Amino acid sequence: MSGIEFPAELQKKIDETSPVDVVIGVTGTADPSALRTKAKCLRGIAPDGENGQPAKIVVAFAGAAVADPVTALEDGMLLAEYPTAPAAEVMNLWRDVSAAQRSVLALAAAWQSRACMVIYGDLAGLEAEPVRAFVEPVVKGGIDLVMPVYPVSKHDGLINKSILAPMSRALYGKRVRWPLAADYCAGAKMLEKLASDGARAQREADLLWPSNVVAMNGGQINQAAMKVRHAPPADGLDLNAVLQELVGSLFEEAEACAAQWQRARASQPATRQGEPCPPVESGEPVDTGPMVESFVIGSRNLEEVWRLVMPPATVLELKRLARQEPEQFRMPDALWARIIYDFALAHRMRRVSRTHVLGALTPLYLGWVASYVQEVAGATALEAERRVDQLGKVFEEQKPYFVSRWRWPERAV
Amino acid sequence: MTAAERTRTKRAGSAGDALWYKDAIFYELHVKAFADSNNDGIGDFQGLIQKLDYIVDLGATCIWLLPFFPSPLRDDGYDISDYMNVHPSYGTLEDFRQFLNVAHDRCLQVMIELVVNHTSDQHPWFQAARHAPAGSPERDFYVWSDTDQRYRDARIIFTDTEKSNWSWDPVAQAYYWHRFFSHQPDLNFDNPQVLEEVLKVLRFWLDMGVDALRLDAVPYLVERDGTNCENLAETHAAIKAIRQAIDAEYGSRMILAEANQPPAAVRPYFGNADECHMAFHFPLMPRIYMALSQEDRLPITDIMAQTPEIPESCQWGLFLRNHDELTLEMVTGDERDYMYLAYSADPRMRINVGIRRRLAPLLDNNRGRIELLNSLLFSFPGTPILYYGDEIGMGDNIYLGDRNGVRTPMQWSGDRNAGFSRANPARLYSPVIMDAIYGYEAINVEAQEADPSSLLNWMRNMIALRKLFKVFGRGTLRFLDPSNRKILAYLRELDGEQVLCVANLSRVWQPVQLDLTGFEGMIPVEMLGYVEFPAVGKEYYPLTLGPYGFLWLELQTPSVSADDEQED
Numbered sequence: 018m019s020g021i022e023f024p025a026e027l028q029k030k031i032d033e034t035s036p037v038d039v040v041i042g043v044t045g046t047a048d049p050s051a052l053r054t055k056a057k058c059l060r061g062i063a064p065d066g067e068n069g070q071p072a073k074i075v076v077a078f079a080g081a082a083v084a085d086p087v088t089a090l091e092d093g094m095l096l097a098e099y100p101t102a103p104a105a106e107v108m109n110l111w112r113d114v115s116a117a118q119r120s121v122l123a124l125a126a127a128w129q130s131r132a133c134m135v136i137y138g139d140l141a142g143l144e145a146e147p148v149r150a151f152v153e154p155v156v157k158g159g160i161d162l163v164m165p166v167y168p169v170s171k172h173d174g175l176i177n178k179s180i181l182a183p184m185s186r187a188l189y190g191k192r193v194r195w196p197l198a199a200d201y202c203a204g205a206k207m208l209e210k211l212a213s214d215g216a217r218a219q220r221e222a223d224l225l226w227p228s229n230v231v232a233m234n235g236g237q238i239n240q241a242a243m244k245v246r247h248a249p250p251a252d253g254l255d256l257n258a259v260l261q262e263l264v265g266s267l268f269e270e271a272e273a274c275a276a277q278w279q280r281a282r283a284s285q286p287a288t289r290q291g292e293p294c295p296p297v298e299s300g301e302p303v304d305t306g307p308m309v310e311s312f313v314i315g316s317r318n319l320e321e322v323w324r325l326v327m328p329p330a331t332v333l334e335l336k337r338l339a340r341q342e343p344e345q346f347r348m349p350d351a352l353w354a355r356i357i358y359d360f361a362l363a364h365r366m367r368r369v370s371r372t373h374v375l376g377a378l379t380p381l382y383l384g385w386v387a388s389y390v391q392e393v394a395g396a397t398a399l400e401a402e403r404r405v406d407q408l409g410k411v412f413e414e415q416k417p418y419f420v421s422r423w424r425w426p427e428r429a430v
Numbered sequence: 431m432t433a434a435e436r437t438r439t440k441r442a443g444s445a446g447d448a449l450w451y452k453d454a455i456f457y458e459l460h461v462k463a464f465a466d467s468n469n470d471g472i473g474d475f476q477g478l479i480q481k482l483d484y485i486v487d488l489g490a491t492c493i494w495l496l497p498f499f500p501s502p503l504r505d506d507g508y509d510i511s512d513y514m515n516v517h518p519s520y521g522t523l524e525d526f527r528q529f530l531n532v533a534h535d536r537c538l539q540v541m542i543e544l545v546v547n548h549t550s551d552q553h554p555w556f557q558a559a560r561h562a563p564a565g566s567p568e569r570d571f572y573v574w575s576d577t578d579q580r581y582r583d584a585r586i587i588f589t590d591t592e593k594s595n596w597s598w599d600p601v602a603q604a605y606y607w608h609r610f611f612s613h614q615p616d617l618n619f620d621n622p623q624v625l626e627e628v629l630k631v632l633r634f635w636l637d638m639g640v641d642a643l644r645l646d647a648v649p650y651l652v653e654r655d656g657t658n659c660e661n662l663a664e665t666h667a668a669i670k671a672i673r674q675a676i677d678a679e680y681g682s683r684m685i686l687a688e689a690n691q692p693p694a695a696v697r698p699y700f701g702n703a704d705e706c707h708m709a710f711h712f713p714l715m716p717r718i719y720m721a722l723s724q725e726d727r728l729p730i731t732d733i734m735a736q737t738p739e740i741p742e743s744c745q746w747g748l749f750l751r752n753h754d755e756l757t758l759e760m761v762t763g764d765e766r767d768y769m770y771l772a773y774s775a776d777p778r779m780r781i782n783v784g785i786r787r788r789l790a791p792l793l794d795n796n797r798g799r800i801e802l803l804n805s806l807l808f809s810f811p812g813t814p815i816l817y818y819g820d821e822i823g824m825g826d827n828i829y830l831g832d833r834n835g836v837r838t839p840m841q842w843s844g845d846r847n848a849g850f851s852r853a854n855p856a857r858l859y860s861p862v863i864m865d866a867i868y869g870y871e872a873i874n875v876e877a878q879e880a881d882p883s884s885l886l887n888w889m890r891n892m893i894a895l896r897k898l899f900k901v902f903g904r905g906t907l908r909f910l911d912p913s914n915r916k917i918l919a920y921l922r923e924l925d926g927e928q929v930l931c932v933a934n935l936s937r938v939w940q941p942v943q944l945d946l947t948g949f950e951g952m953i954p955v956e957m958l959g960y961v962e963f964p965a966v967g968k969e970y971y972p973l974t975l976g977p978y979g980f981l982w983l984e985l986q987t988p989s990v991s992a993d994d995e996q997e998d
Contacts, residue, residue, distance in 0.1 A: 276899070279898060282986070421960040424898070424958055426891065427882050
């Protein structure tokens with residue numbers, strides 16, 4: 018059981034109409050009439066039944082309908098409203114998106130659906146082609162999870178590139194480009210696991226890391242292009258807050274799943290299928306000066322915290338970096354990987370408050386960004402992608418360092 | 431179902447996994463000894479609540495509370511006069527509920543005592559029984575006789591204080607039966623009404639959300655002439671009835687048998703997974719100490735060879751020390767003599783058939799020995815049970831009576847009364863340990879938290895490490911048989927996960943050649959530091975261990991990285 022209970026009327030409708038073939042859940046509120054129009058394009062995304070009956074497809078969105086939460090569309094399609102907490106109606110944080118994703122996945126599990134596609138609330142992904150590209154491998158190919166690859170420039174999604182993706186890859190053993198995704202499709206076997214996600218689903222602030230959960234459960238993961246660009250849920254928030262939310266959650270995930278990720282060794286690719294995303298070239302050159310300056314200021318002001326978090330050799334190396342000429346500023350990948358691992362450990366050990374730990378990471382992250390931006394300044398989007406992949410490998414190579422320190426940490430302050 | 435039962439409010443168990451106890455780390459404590467919040471010199475539930483984070487940080491997952499019920503306290507609370515209340519010195523029922531909620535909020539399970547072999551002679555049931563006419567339902571709650579010659583084959587347990595298992599009651603004008611102190615009359619489980627009352631007590635606490643019950647003195651529930659009055663079929667029937675009630679009405683709860691018996695005699699207490707979920711492995715504990723003293727693994731491998739298989743859902747409870755004496759009832763006479771010589775030079779260290787000392791003093795405060803024994807505790811098949819204070823190496827006081835020398839206040843800091851209480855030191859329920867080696871100024875939590883190399887921090891790391899590997903709680907055990915008997919080596923296996931544990935029981939370096947046939951090509955990875963050792967080959971695998979050293983090696987298959995992913 019996912020642990021999510023639905024209102025009686027919705028549950029009754031589910032019982033009357035289950036099983037279904039596909040649930041497509043929008044993680045947010047939506048205008049039902051706009052959805053009805055959009056939903057028409059989804060008719061052919063799943064194969065018809067053996068007797069020629071059209072696939073039963075449910076399109077779900079966050080709503081408040083009590084009396085009639087499920088209405089019939091054409092060709093066996095249903096439009097359903099799933100309940101969501103009032104605070105989550107405006108999904109401006111990843112935790113709201115994750116909560117909505119869990120609701121959608123639980124809904125699909127209750128409906129005994131063969132597949133469940135979650136779609137970001139801006140509806141940009143609610144088109145036949147991308148949805149089919151995600152649903153088909155699950156329904157026809159038995160894949161457990163299809164994760165998206167978004168078209169981004171080399172300067173986009175840097176928290177993901179620098180921390181979320183490489184650390185997820187190293188820890189959970191799957192090379193997934195966007196482990197924290199707004200759109201993906203999961204198969205029946207994984208619905209309950211994703212919806213409940215262990216005890217962590219009870220903690221509202223926790224984000225859902227679908228590929229990490231599926232990897233820990235031995236599921237097969239593919240990737241497909243999602244050729245849309247969302248305004249990320251964290252847009253408009255300051256960097257500190259975003260790191261607190263995203264990186265803090267990844268660290269919490271690492272703490273909760275330590276028994277599993279310490280078993281995963283090396284990594285396996287997540288097969289990419291279909292047309293690749295076209296490379297997106299970046300626009301204006303980025304001025305890295307302020308970032309290096311933030312790093313240097315951080316190295317002066319935060320040394321006390323850094324010394325609590327990282328071993329002396331690392332702090333010394335950072336001091337050396339702070340003395341580099343800004344235009345020559347480079348942060349070695351191995352150093353960066355060890356920094357992230359040390360911060361994950363400090364987050365676990367609570368030597369200082371978690372807010373302080375993650376706050377002290379911000380100037381280091383800016384240092385990495387400056388280093389990366391300068392390094393890929395003349396590179397194509399594809400070359401920059403390869404560079405990011407290289408970083409993932411280094412995170413894997415440094416994993417024994419992390420495991421070792423995790424298993425036998427220095428405890429006293 | 432009665433009206434009262436229909437209106438009962440039942441709280442669900444706090445553990446998600448029905449087999450939670452298999453992966454648990456138990457922490458045994460006495461409320462009176464842990465922390466005093468109101469400065470009356472006696473620990474209480476509010477004090478315990480304030481210290482729950484310490485237990486969480488240690489890594490324990492289940493708190494075992496020694497008896498906290500109203501009692502004349504003539505046997506440290508095991509003489510209960512009211513099963514459904516809290517001793518006023520420790521707080522109120524509401525305090526207990528609050529403690530339970532706060533513990534559950536921290537993902538800690540809670541085990542309490544179900545002491546139903548006997549009550550206090552002050553319990554209203556006994557007072558009613560002795561005043562009631564012979565043959566009346568009230569009288570029938572206890573075991574009476576006109577003679578003290580029945581059940582003569584039953585041994586006396588508290589040999590230092592009791593001369594007979596019968597005592598004369600001048601009011602009842604009859605003898606009453608007691609397996610322990612004379613002020614603890616045994617309940618009569620031949621009377622079905624007694625079992626009903628026991629089930630009411632059980633429901634009272636389980637309804638509240640208590641996760642587990644320790645069945646105290648469980649082999650002695652029923653008596654029969656011509657037997658030793660231990661482990662009788664009628665006793666097992668009573669336990670089955672208790673288990674049935676739990677399974678019918680509750681989820682994720684556990685009962686643990688205190689049956690100080692040889693392993694083969696304890697086995698029936700698991701039944702066909704229809705009696706107790708857990709039982710202590712009493713005979714293992716003294717043999718661990720014996721193996722250490724003799725620098726020979728035989729006492730351990732021998733007792734484990736005598737340990738029968740138990741049902742899949744059941745579990746042994748393992749411990750190095752507890753609130754009682756280090757009991758030597760389950761060893762031979764020669765072994766007992768050896769243990770007395772090796773571990774209790776001063777006769778004051780002995781009580782009944784055992785040794786009343788804490789872990790650290792037993793091991794001469796030798797850090798290597800303490801770590802070695804804990805490594806065995808954490809890697810043997812079963813659930814480890816820690817006794818409060820042993821995680822910091824607390825000492826004992828052999829000059830206190832009974833077993834009180836191992837029940838002294840927890841040593842939190844170097845402050846007055848070891849930070850346990852702000853009361854006048856003379857008012858404490860027990861003096862704190864004050865000697866130069868184990869005294870609170872030398873041994874306390876505050877100091878050890880600040881010391882990266884402290885025993886406390888070592889214990890925290892070991893517990894955290896053990897919790898990463900389910901194989902320790904759930905896996906199989908197979909001993910290796912190297913020619914060097916000072917080395918204890920064994921394999922734990924679960925679902926393809928294999929851990930090799932090697933321990934040096936000797937005070938000096940020891941070499942060993944291990945037969946790892948079947949593991950050729952695998953890489954032993956030292957688990958504490960995640961260090962790869964040379965791969966296992968066709969020859970015997972050589973290792974060298976320092977004094978009291980131990981190794982936990984995860985046997986890994988060489989990893990193969992898949993090809994690089996396709997690029998966009």
